[in-house]
Amino acid sequence: MTAAQQFEPPHTFVPGPETTRTLRDAFGRFATGVTIVTAPSEAGPVAITANSFSSVSLDPPLVIWAPDRNSRRFEHFERAEYYAIHVLAADQDALCLATARNAHALQEHPHELNAQGVPLIAGCLARFECRRVACHEGGDHILVLGHVERAVLGHDGDALTFFRGQMRRIETT
Template sequence: MDIISEVFEPTPENQRPYRNALGSFSTGVTVITTMTDTGPVGMTANSFASVSLEPPMVLWCPAKTSDRLEAFAPAQHYAIHVLRHDQHALALEFARRADAFDLVDRQDGANGAPIFDDCLARFECTTAATHDAGDHVIMVGNVTHVLLNTGAPLIFAQRDYGTFAQGI
C-alpha cells in the first residue's frame, strides 16, 4: 500500500485538510439535550470526552456558530446520550433540528434535563464550568446520574458514520 503524506500548517486556507486530519480520529456520536424556557432542545455532537473519574466529570464542545449554543451556554443541567450503532438516523435528525424529540420516548431527568433511555449510555450533568476555546466553547459537567445499556457504539470518522469493527 502506498502511503501519501501531506505536511501543512493549519492556516485558514488549509482548513479542509486540517479538518480531514482531525477526522482521522474516530469518535462516538452523542445527542446532548437541555430544557429551555420554550421547551426541550437537542443537538448531535461528537466532541465528547471524559475529564475525571473523581469527581466524575465529562466535557463537550459546541461550536460558537451553532444556532443552539444560545440554549446550551446558560444551561445548568444537560444530558449526554451516547448513541448505538443502529441510531444513525437519530443522529442525523438531531443534527438537522433541535426538536427531534418525537423520535424518542422523552422523559424529564433527575435535574430536569430531557432524557431518553434508548441509547448506549447517558450522562446527566450539572454544569461545572465553561471555557472559551477558539471557535468552540468547552462545557464541563459534573456527572450526577448514569445509564448504561448494552450494544455497540455509533462511530464518526472521516466525515462518515460507521460501527466498531470487532476482532481486528
C-alpha cells in the same frame, strides 16, 4: 496499508484560513463516538449531536464536551445548568440525523424528563446526567465541563461512530 502507502510523504501544512478543510479532514482521521446532548429550554427540549465528548476524571466524575459557537443551538447549551450526554448505539443513526437537522427533534421521539427537566433518551449505550461546573474558551467552540450527577450503563450493543466525515458502526465481537 500497502508498501507504497507506507512510503508516501505525509501532507504537511500550517493551519490557517486557506487550509481549514485540510485541517478538518485531518481531525476527521480520529474516529470518535457519537453523542446527543440534551437540555431543557424555554422553547422546550433541545438536542444537539456532538462528537467532541470525553471523560476527564473519575474522582470527581467529570466530562467535557464542546458546542460550536456558530450553532443556532449554542445559546441553549451555553446557558444550560443541567444537561445529559447520550452515547449512541449504532441503531440510533436515524435519531442522530434527525437531531443534526432539527434542535427540537426530540419532540417527535419518545423521551422522559429527569428532575431538572433534562430530556432523557432511551436505548443508548450510556448516559451521563450532568451539572455544568465551568465553561472555558476554546476558539470557535466553548469547552463545557460537567459534573456527572447520575450515569446509566445501557445495553451492550454496537457503537455509532464518526470517521472521515461519515457515521459508521463499531461492531462488538
